[in-house]
Amino acid sequence: xxxxxxxxxxxxxxxxxGVAASAEESPVPAQLPVDPSSEEQAPDADTVDVxxxxxxxxxxxxVRLDAARDAVVQIRSFxxxxxxxxxHGSGFAVDDGRRIVTNYHVVAQSVLxxxxxxxxxxxxxxxxxxxxVLAIDVRNDLAVVAADDLELPAxxxxxxxxxxxxxxxxxxxxxxxxxxxxxxVANGLVENTIEQRIHYTGxxxxxxxxxxxxxTRGRVYGVNVSVxxxxxxxxxVVPAKHIPALLARAQKPLDLSLSPQQLRQRVTAxxxxxxxxxxxxxxxxxxxxxxxxxxxxxxxxxxxxxxxVDERSPHVRMRVEAVSCWLPxxxxxxxxxxxxxxxxxxxxxxxxxxxxLQFERQVNRIAAGPRRVGxxxxxxxxxCRDALISLDGxxxxxxxxxxxxxxxxxxxxxxxxxxGIDNTQQALxxxxxxxxxxxxxxxxxxxxxxxxxQWEP
Amino acid sequence: xxxxxxIEQLGPHGHPVLRLRIEGAGTECRIGRDxxxxxVVDDEHAAPQHALLTLLEDGRVNVRDLGTQNxxxxxxxxxxxxxxxxxxxxxxxxxxxxxxxxxRHVPIGTERLFRRNFVRxxxxxxxxxxxxxxxxxxxxxxxxxAPSSMLRSITLAGLxxxxxxxxxxxxxxxxxxxxxxxxxxxxxxxxxxxCAAICAWGxxxxxxxxxxxxxxxxxxxxxxxxxxxxxxxxxxHLREATHxxxxxxxALAGTATLLIGAIAWTIAIxxxxxxxxxxxxxxxxxLGEERVVPNRDIVDYLAEVDELQRAAGRERQKSLLNxxxxxx
Numbered sequence: 001x002x003x004x005x006x007x008x009x010x011x012x013x014x015x016x017x018g019v020a021a022s023a024e025e026s027p028v029p030a031q032l033p034v035d036p037s038s039e040e041q042a043p044d045a046d047t048v049d050v051x052x053x054x055x056x057x058x059x060x061x062x063v064r065l066d067a068a069r070d071a072v073v074q075i076r077s078f079x080x081x082x083x084x085x086x087x088h089g090s091g092f093a094v095d096d097g098r099r100i101v102t103n104y105h106v107v108a109q110s111v112l113x114x115x116x117x118x119x120x121x122x123x124x125x126x127x128x129x130x131x132x133v134l135a136i137d138v139r140n141d142l143a144v145v146a147a148d149d150l151e152l153p154a155x156x157x158x159x160x161x162x163x164x165x166x167x168x169x170x171x172x173x174x175x176x177x178x179x180x181x182x183x184x185v186a187n188g189l190v191e192n193t194i195e196q197r198i199h200y201t202g203x204x205x206x207x208x209x210x211x212x213x214x215x216t217r218g219r220v221y222g223v224n225v226s227v228x229x230x231x232x233x234x235x236x237v238v239p240a241k242h243i244p245a246l247l248a249r250a251q252k253p254l255d256l257s258l259s260p261q262q263l264r265q266r267v268t269a270x271x272x273x274x275x276x277x278x279x280x281x282x283x284x285x286x287x288x289x290x291x292x293x294x295x296x297x298x299x300x301x302x303x304x305x306x307x308x309v310d311e312r313s314p315h316v317r318m319r320v321e322a323v324s325c326w327l328p329x330x331x332x333x334x335x336x337x338x339x340x341x342x343x344x345x346x347x348x349x350x351x352x353x354x355x356x357l358q359f360e361r362q363v364n365r366i367a368a369g370p371r372r373v374g375x376x377x378x379x380x381x382x383x384c385r386d387a388l389i390s391l392d393g394x395x396x397x398x399x400x401x402x403x404x405x406x407x408x409x410x411x412x413x414x415x416x417x418x419x420g421i422d423n424t425q426q427a428l429x430x431x432x433x434x435x436x437x438x439x440x441x442x443x444x445x446x447x448x449x450x451x452x453x454q455w456e457p
Numbered sequence: 458x459x460x461x462x463x464i465e466q467l468g469p470h471g472h473p474v475l476r477l478r479i480e481g482a483g484t485e486c487r488i489g490r491d492x493x494x495x496x497v498v499d500d501e502h503a504a505p506q507h508a509l510l511t512l513l514e515d516g517r518v519n520v521r522d523l524g525t526q527n528x529x530x531x532x533x534x535x536x537x538x539x540x541x542x543x544x545x546x547x548x549x550x551x552x553x554x555x556x557x558x559x560x561r562h563v564p565i566g567t568e569r570l571f572r573r574n575f576v577r578x579x580x581x582x583x584x585x586x587x588x589x590x591x592x593x594x595x596x597x598x599x600x601x602x603a604p605s606s607m608l609r610s611i612t613l614a615g616l617x618x619x620x621x622x623x624x625x626x627x628x629x630x631x632x633x634x635x636x637x638x639x640x641x642x643x644x645x646x647x648x649x650x651x652c653a654a655i656c657a658w659g660x661x662x663x664x665x666x667x668x669x670x671x672x673x674x675x676x677x678x679x680x681x682x683x684x685x686x687x688x689x690x691x692x693x694h695l696r697e698a699t700h701x702x703x704x705x706x707x708a709l710a711g712t713a714t715l716l717i718g719a720i721a722w723t724i725a726i727x728x729x730x731x732x733x734x735x736x737x738x739x740x741x742x743x744l745g746e747e748r749v750v751p752n753r754d755i756v757d758y759l760a761e762v763d764e765l766q767r768a769a770g771r772e773r774q775k776s777l778l779n780x781x782x783x784x785x
Contacts (some may be wrong), residue, residue: 116783260782317603356744358603364741372734379733380776383768385761386739388671390752397668398758399738402765404773406782412769417738424744439766443759450755 064169065181067218068092071155074122074173075102075131075145075210077109086117090172090211091145092220093152095247100152102210103225103238104136104143105332111136111143111263112334112407121147124179134250138270138331140195140242141225143210144250155212158219159241161198162186167216168200170224170235172208180208186221190236194278194303194329197236198222204235213237268408271333275340275437278303278327279445286452289323294420294428295392296323296346297452300445303327304342311347315362319350330435337378339411339436342445346430356424363427367419379413380404388421393455395422400446405436414442418453428455460484460516460561466496467548467555470700479512486510488551489523496556502527503552508536510549516561519543527552576693580643587650591618594657625649632698644697652690656683667740671750676740688714733776 071093076085089106093099100121110117111133119131127150134144162168168186173179184202200213204227213222222237258266279301287299289308298306306325313320323346330338347366351359372382382401389398401415413435420428432449434442460482466475477496479486487494491505498507504525511519521541522529529536530550536542545562548555576583595614604610629645663679666672692710695701701709753761 113783315603316605354603358601360742360744361601361603363744367738367742369736372736374733376733376776376780380769380773381733382736383765383772384737384739385765385768386737387758387761388748388750388752389758390754395752397739397742399736400762400765401736401738402762402769403733404769406773406776409770409773412766415736417736419742421742421744421748427744443762446762447755447759450759 060167061169061181061183064214064218065171065179068155068171068181068212068214069124069179070153071097072124072171072179072211073100073152074179075100075106076120076122077107078118078120080116085120088173088176088207089209090207090224091121092171092210092212093154094157094220094243095154097151097154098146099134099247099250100131100145100147101212101223101243101246102143102145103223104138104141105225105335106210107133107136107143107145108332108334112260112267114260114263119145121145121150123150123152132253134253135246136267136270137242137246138267138333139274140238140246141332142223142238142242142246144246146250146253155214156219157240157243158215158217158221159239159244160221161189161196161239161241162215162221164188168202168221169214170200170202170204170208170211170237171214172204172211172224174203174205174207176207184233184235186213186215186237189239192305192328194327196239196242197225198239200224200235200237201233202235203233264407265410267333268410271331271339271408271436272410272438274331276441278329278340279342279434279437279441286448288452288454291321291323291346292348292350292426293455293457294346294348295452295454295456296428296430297344297449298323298325300325300344300448300452301327301342304344314366315354317352317354318359318362319352320366321348321350322346333411333436334378334407336375337405337436339405339408341433341435343433343435344431344449346428349427349429351425359424359427363419363429366429367417369417369431372415374403374413378406380406382413382415389418389450391418391450391453391455394420394428396420396428396453398450402439402442408436410438411436412439412442414446416446416449418450420455428453460512460514462510462512462518463559464496464510465557465559466498467557468700471555471702472700473557479510482512482514484512486512488549488556498551498554500552500554503554507551508549510558512560513543517543517545518558518560520549576644576647576697580647583647583651584643587647587652587654588619588622590654590658591622591650594618594654594661597661622646622650622653629694629698632694636699641697645694648690648693648697652686655686659683659686664741665743665747668743669747669749671740671748673740684714684718687717 073091074088075091076088079086089102091100091102094101107119110119120128121131122128129147129150131145131147134146136143164187166186169181169183171181182203184200187199187201190197190199204224208224211224212220213224215221220240222239225238226236228234286297288295289298298304304325305328306323308323311320311322325344327342330341333339349363349366380403382403384399384401386397386399389396397419399417403413405411414433414437416432418430430453432446434445459480461478461480464477464479464486465473468474486496487506487509488496488498489505489507490498490503504523506523507525508529509521509523513519519541520529520531520536522536522538524538531542531544532547544558546559548557592615595618596611599610599614600607626642626645626649630640630642633639633641659679659682663675667675688710691713692706695706695709
């Protein structure tokens with residue numbers, strides 16, 4: 001699937017699908033992000049704002065950190081019997097202090113591969129011990145974990161979303177540098193996403209996933225979840241209002257007798273419930289956009305967003321107009337694997353004096369598309385079927401490829417390519433890519449998509 | 458006329474390297490490594506005095522083994538040490554040396570009409586046609602790309618094609634020179650370029666037909682035909698450049714084709730096989746009205762898509778059999 005261009009195009013449109021770029025728990029070696037020598041070389045080092053330098057330091061961050069210190073733990077995941085952690089994140093105690101909230105993606109490996117990954121906590125007083133998962137919420141990237149005999153001071157939850165501009169703090173263990181607090185501003189709910197995320201303008205780094213995001217009164221308004229990499233201080237926080245429902249389900253451990261297959265079925269079921277909602281909710285007829293006589297499906301489900309660009313053509317004697325559509329959020333189901341995604345791209349190619357054979361060549365090249373993305377550890381190979389098909393007003397060649405996920409039997413990737421074939425000077429090359437959907441809903445989306453494609457001179 | 462026999466010693470490729478005609482009943486011909494023999498063989502598996510051929514009254518030949526360890530064979534059968542064998546014609550093996558014997562008893566057929574090999578006779582014309590077709594294909598491919606400088610691209614394509622033909626032909630011409638003394642350049646150019654042109658243009662036409670009739674088996678048939686053409690090319694080259702007989706040449710050509718095919722398969726398909734990102738979109742699209750297969754409508758096609766669920770499931774099962782999940 002075309003994850004790379006999906007993310008890039010979404011970013012270019014300024015949308016917030018950057019939630020996709022999760023602050024993953026990468027085992028980054030501890031590195032000081034700032035080189036001290038560069039500070040010394042700064043020419044204005046001595047002329048730092050005198051006012052600020054003399055100002056009495058605000059104790060706010062210190063107060064927040066001291067109050068939360070004992071409630072926050074580092075969550076580390078170990079591969080087999082290894083003594084060095086495979087990756088790590090953060091978590092914090094809530095409720096009665098016996099249950100710890102973190103991100104699903106922090107514990108995903110040990111949920112999906114329980115025999116290969118084990119979880120451990122490291123508390124502020126140096127205590128450590130094994131953790132087990134009580135409940136997961138794949139959709140909101142939340143999980144509740146607990147350890148036997150571990151009771152910590154609990155943090156209070158705040159279910160209202162902070163107002164835009166409200167001061168906020170995030171706590172966690174970035175890059176294994178030790179407990180850290182960062183200060184920033186909560187910027188309200190992110191627009192254009194399906195899942196609620198609070199936009200936090202402040203530093204969140206890998207390892208802080210699952211840590212608490214605090215408001216001015218020290219209450220937890222959300223859970224650090226992700227950042228947009230390569231941008232500055234654009235972080236995302238899962239609102240705390242999703243936590244109580246999960247806690248209610250987390251009364252007893254995810255049954256340890258469950259087989260890995262059954263655990264994966266649970267994850268799959270959550271993904272399918274989410275996917276059914278985001279893909280099926282939509283007007284009866286798919287919304288379309290007219291380009292060069294073609295009606296192109298755009299609002300294939302309610303949440304889909306589109307943009308039209310005059311794309312740079314791969315050939316000087318050809319014009320390309322492109323309409324790209326996508327779902328502005330996806331769900332991470334295992335490290336590096338996102339599901340319940342939709343991407344659609346329609347391209348109208350117009351020959352500028354190319355011979356039909358030459359134009360054909362260009363059309364075929366574009367129809368072949370970019371290389372699909374997927375790792376053989378995560379997905380099985382595609383099964384494909386192509387045919388000539390009569391659509392509304394034009395003939396096309398259609399190729400549909402479907403593959404399954406190795407871990408999740410109920411999840412499918414769809415890759416549909418439609419190429420208009422009855423005109424030698426103008427062609428439609430359209431692609432629909434679905435990631436991690438149920439077969440039936442994939443087919444329904446295909447049906448809507450094919451039914452909406454139309455040509456009228 | 459009296460008894461007579463013709464002895465031909467055969468070289469490693471089956472062609473005669475020595476001929477000896479012996480006349481008169483009772484005449485003997487001794488074969489061995491000893492310089493005193495009538496036919497001296499340079500063969501370490503032969504005895505100094507290995508076999509004795511005696512021309513009999515009735516025109517036949519008596520073959521006797523002179524008590525050697527390796528024995529003497531007539532048409533593959535070992536000659537009994539005491540009795541010997543009486544033959545009218547046949548192939549004798551002494552050590553590892555083969556000798557062909559003919560007597561008057563062997564009927565001589567009528568003169569065969571001398572047929573010049575077609576490729577040889579038209580070598581200039583065929584070579585010119587083949588090279589033109591190859592260059593035309595290279596140029597056509599460049600033209601399809603509609604490059605900004607058509608002249609430069611087509612010239613480059615032509616030079617590349619000529620270079621490839623020169624390399625391939627050069628090898629075979631050298632083989633011919635070593636085996637026969639002549640280069641036979643035009644013959645080899647004709648063989649190589651005609652076969653290459655058939656494969657190249659055939660590939661393009663096959664793509665066109667595959668889309669027109671929507672029959673993807675055509676691709677496999679095309680590959681089989683290309684393989685056959687390649688086999689024919691290697692066979693013809695071998696026949697021209699070496700002394701090998703038909704069977705040996707065919708066997709060698711077959712082996713070479715299979716080997717090249719296997720290597721190509723490993724590189725092109727074998728490595729990619731099972732690639733999870735590999736999509737098969739079907740034959741290349743041809744624009745316009747050149748189709749003979751009726752279109753399907755959406756409902757029919759979606760019914761076919763249902764089968765993909767099972768197919769994808771099978772792919773997953775295969776994948777899991779290949780590399781099982783670590784936790785199962």
